[in-house]
Amino acid sequence: MSHSPLYLELRTRLLALIRTGELPAGSRLPAERLLAERFETTRVTLRQALGQLESEGCIYRSNRRGWFVSPARLVYEPVRDYSFTRYVTAQGRVPRTEVLGFEEMQAEERVATSLSLPVGAPVYRLKRRRYLDNRLVLVETIWLNARFLPGLEKYRFDQSLWQVFGEVYDIELVHKQITITPTALIGEEVAALEVTSGCPGLHITRISKTAAGETIEYDEEYWLHDVLTIALSTSSYG
Amino acid sequence: MSHSPLYLELRTRLLALIRTGELPAGSRLPAERLLAERFETTRVTLRQALGQLESEGCIYRSNRRGWFVSPARLVYEPVRDYSFTRYVTAQGRVPRTEVLGFEEMQAEERVATSLSLPVGAPVYRLKRRRYLDNRLVLVETIWLNARFLPGLEKYRFDQSLWQVFGEVYDIELVHKQITITPTALIGEEVAALEVTSGCPGLHITRISKTAAGETIEYDEEYWLHDVLTIALSTSSYG
DNA sequence: CCAGTTTATTGGTATAGACCAGAAATCTAA
DNA sequence: TTAGATTTCTGGTCTATACCAATAAACTGG
CATH class of the missing domain: 1.10.10.10 (Winged helix-like DNA-binding domain superfamily/Winged helix DNA-binding domain)
Known part of the structure; x- marks a missing residue:
């Protein structure tokens, strides 16, 4: 021994x-x-x-x-949850969102592929940071297909985007493709999250489509790894 | 700078x-x-x-x-994939399973809760290790509701359990509740996976039920974190 | 040729001390 | 009273070294 x-x-x-x-x-x-x-x-x-x-x-x-x-982990159900603000509040925690930037630009290759667009197509890019009980826990970059969201720059981005989609554009996103990869945070993300390089993190990507199959949103999130537990509840008949 | x-x-x-x-x-x-x-x-x-x-x-x-x-990550789709052997093979990799132990025992509290059984109810416990291209990547403990699986000890456990369920017991598990928590490996898991303490890992639990809502299986998996990317593809109407 | 033993190599653990850079608290002058 | 400068405290980085424990390679005697 x-x-x-x-x-x-x-x-x-x-x-x-x-x-x-x-x-x-x-x-x-x-x-x-x-x-x-x-x-x-x-x-x-x-x-x-x-x-x-x-x-x-x-x-x-x-x-x-x-x-x-570390406080207790937040439970995140990617299949069901669509509003950070809502599921954080529902768990008795305090959310906060900070907008780092919003601009219209041309889709580079990775973004174009994810949004099923040709390279160079017009997209919006939104960068945000999110806090949980005043702790910075997440940085995300969202690319949006500009064609479906004309005039989006007029709206506020410190609240749920999906709410704007529904109320203003009558767009409902029902299909999601999600990937979750445990990794370490480096480079840009380290700076944005104000952590030390190599800090363990989660890389989550999400592609969201309408019922008609139109790809509206491509999202890249970097989470601090100790913040989340991911929960899934599924039924499959085959 | x-x-x-x-x-x-x-x-x-x-x-x-x-x-x-x-x-x-x-x-x-x-x-x-x-x-x-x-x-x-x-x-x-x-x-x-x-x-x-x-x-x-x-x-x-x-x-x-x-x-x-590290080799390329394995893509794991918890919603769809049910057989390690199958989805590993499908990705051109070589799976291997090693049975560490199988026994009948009485459910302790956590297991009983997960299986919706009273404490002390008869359950089977199966411990396995799994290899990916000859690298030890996963250790799992599976608890099974013994009532639904009489004589299970007669079968081989180095292959897909779900196949046995279907072919022998006519049981199909269609509902799953899954949690995924990034953490570090310590204690028992460190020994079983032959890694150094504090090695980053993923803790995945799964509760599986039949269409009738009978809870058959409770599974606890510890993965090395660099092995997996988790993928989900979902549709929600509501 | 093989099994058992010895040796060398490798990563794992631990010490002691130094200096740097950012954050917070304190001090100081307007 | 307050804005700005200074000091202190904190974690972040790095060196140099030592010994331990498990593994793998080399050796040795049957």
Whole structure:
């Protein structure tokens, strides 16, 4: 029986502090140097334990401000949920949306393919960041087929897009193709989410179509990995 | 403009070796000490770069044997796919299943709840490991409502369970409730998957029912995170 | 030729210390 | 009182080194 490595012991002791409520959800952990001293180890080893808990989704870091205890995960049902604001509110949490940019442009290849358009076709691009209980958890880029949404720039984008589709354009999106890939956040997304490079994340893409099969929306989302649990409930008859 | 940290530069250089085909999918990376020397840095910093690529799912490690380039991700469609063997084969990959144990037992609380049974009801428990192109990628525990599957112990478990359900018991599972949670692998799962603790993973649970609403199966799967992309294609009218 | 033992190699864990850069708190002068 | 400068605190990055444990390769005796 080989004994457990020190950093896993530290992980267990830290987790105990969280489970007992000594460090409640959302609270800040003591400084790394303090913890290292208290546990009689070095910062390097302590950080290994912290990284472990981060990977598990128990704690997260806010850029140079410290480590925090992760709150309960949000349940996301991609098949059913279409409004971030709505399903966040329904779970007793507080959503917030920040618009980073909106512009009309020409579809590049990847976007064109996803929207079933020729390269260079007119599309809108909307970039947003979303907060959960004031924590930045998601950055998304949405490309829209401009042909179906004339004058879209007149509307507000800090609320549900799908609501605008329905109320203004009488468009209902009933078909979705979704992919979910666990990965690490790098580059642009790191900057937008204000996290450290390599932070574990989820890459979710969504293509949405009308009942007639017209592709309206292509969405790319990058989530912090500890925020979500994905739930699906399906029936298949074949 | 602040310059990029060294470990991210190393990450980029390593990634270049992979992208150019100098290190093809499945191949082993040079030893850490060699790479550290070649890049004129220390093992500590080099390992930071390797950890980065591991989080992204570009490379993986095999216990004390070295680092390897991750092959392309497997596409898993939980709504449609029911046989690991089948969807792996369909994607031109080679599946393998290893049975770790099968026994009849009494349902503990979590299992009982999931199977809509009283605590202590008779259930079967099946533990399996699954390989993708000879790489161990998944460990699963399946609990089954014994009442619907008398004499199940007589059958082979290294193939599709659902096939047995259909052919022997005339049971077709059409309703599924699935949850997907990105996390890190620890404890039991680490041992079963022969990885290092804290290795990023996916926790997938599935509850399957017949058309009549009888809950037959409760499944808990732990996947290595770099193996999968999850795909969903849904239509909702309402 | 083979099975068992030894050795070398590899990643895994851990220490000790240094400096940097961003964020927050404090201080200071208008 | 407040806007701006300064200091302090925090995590982020990096070096250099050491030893451990599992694996794989080499060796050795039957």
